Amino acid sequence: MNVREICLNILIDVHSKGAYSNYTINKYIKENIKIKDENLIREIVYGVIENRLYLDYIISKLSSIKVEKIQPPILDILRMGVYQMAFMDKIPDRAAVNESVNLSKKYGHKGISGFVNGVLRNFSRNKEKLMVVEVSNSVDYISIKYSYPKWIIRRWINEFGYEFTEKLCISNNSKPKLNIRVNRLKTNREELSDKLSSYGYIVYNTRYAKDGIIVENPIRITEREEFQQGCFTIQDESSMLVGQIANPKEGSLVMDLCSAPGGKATHIAEIMENKGKVISRDIYEHKLRLIKENSNRLGINIIETEIFDALKVDNTMVGKADYCIIDAPCSGLGIIRRRPDIKWNRKEEDIKELVRMQKAILNNAKKYVKPGGIIVYSTCTIGKEENLDVVMDFLKANKNFSLLGFGELLDSLENIETGNKGYVQLFPHIHGTDGFFIARIIKKNG
């Protein structure tokens, strides 16, 4: 398979079978692939998924067949062709058209290649005009221009306003930088940064997280011996803040109720100097196995994994935990820049059910912490309903709990002043992180 055909197969899996973009790309990228080809695949696949609605809008102006009626593989071929001509300057239009026509001969019925050729050549001739979004309504405009389902845009404009929403959407459609977390059990940030620089990586420290390094050019970084030896983990800065804000002492008992694949649990174990106990729970056995694999690589042996549904109460653990982490199942609207398929797979009606689960899990967690114990509630989503509203409802009903400020635990308070009140909502266009929410709650003594 050549590069374009690999892209097409990934897109078919994502669009027609609901597969996750990141896993599917990794599945199709074989070890011996050239870096140049891997980068091209990522750019085309992510670009098409991110801009799907906008590309369909352009195709609808050019096609005699309604977009919904075009066979799925042919539609993905057209999207790829238009994407390359609209967004990728280094690819000549002629090459984009020819590659698409060849693919359509293999993936479509006889005669469809003429249609593909016509649509794409027409686009190439009138690109500038065809790329203008001509709608008057502001929700429709952002929805088409940045390719979002209208329900997400409506919610964000209501909560944050038009300009904020547009900036957020632009940021979500840009390529995120790779962040890695230093494993303090094996090395420190300075030592690892020096080592990575010596390999030619461009690295600098994260703004808020103490253990984070941003890598500008992370090509094949997980193939380095430092990764195999457990000196670092790939993790967004926002996620690193959960462990940092929990700030567990050595020897503590920590319960992580929604733990797999263990990004936060392993960080917490590292912060505790691998002393004490972390009980990592999840409902999926195969995901819990990933925690064990990660712990082995990182040199951690204080994590115990258990299958346990956080919606149920474990009476054997009541009043025992020093810290309880709830990295709750959520709508994931904060990680669209890494997983653009979320835009298309998430439904508005999911949110009510997620909020019900989040509240129930928080309500169980309260039973596990000792007086003076800490709950950290986090999600990788944007929007009050799954975040601050869940926490405030909980505090209203549970007067023996309150928010506990954590400003002093962050390396900077720039744009996150609410940290001093005990919660923070991060945004890609403001903080350069995933969209993420964290609250720290303390159970009062007595």
Ligand SMILES: C[S@@+](CC[C@H](N)C(=O)[O-])C[C@H]1O[C@@H](n2cnc3c(N)ncnc32)[C@H](O)[C@@H]1O
């Ligand atoms: C946001 S992810 C957790 C990520 C993890 N904390 C990390 O840092 O790697 C949410 C997790 O909750 C799990 N989950 C969903 N429903 C659950 C339930 N009722 N009880 C326990 N875990 C659940 C999912 O399987 C998923 O692994």
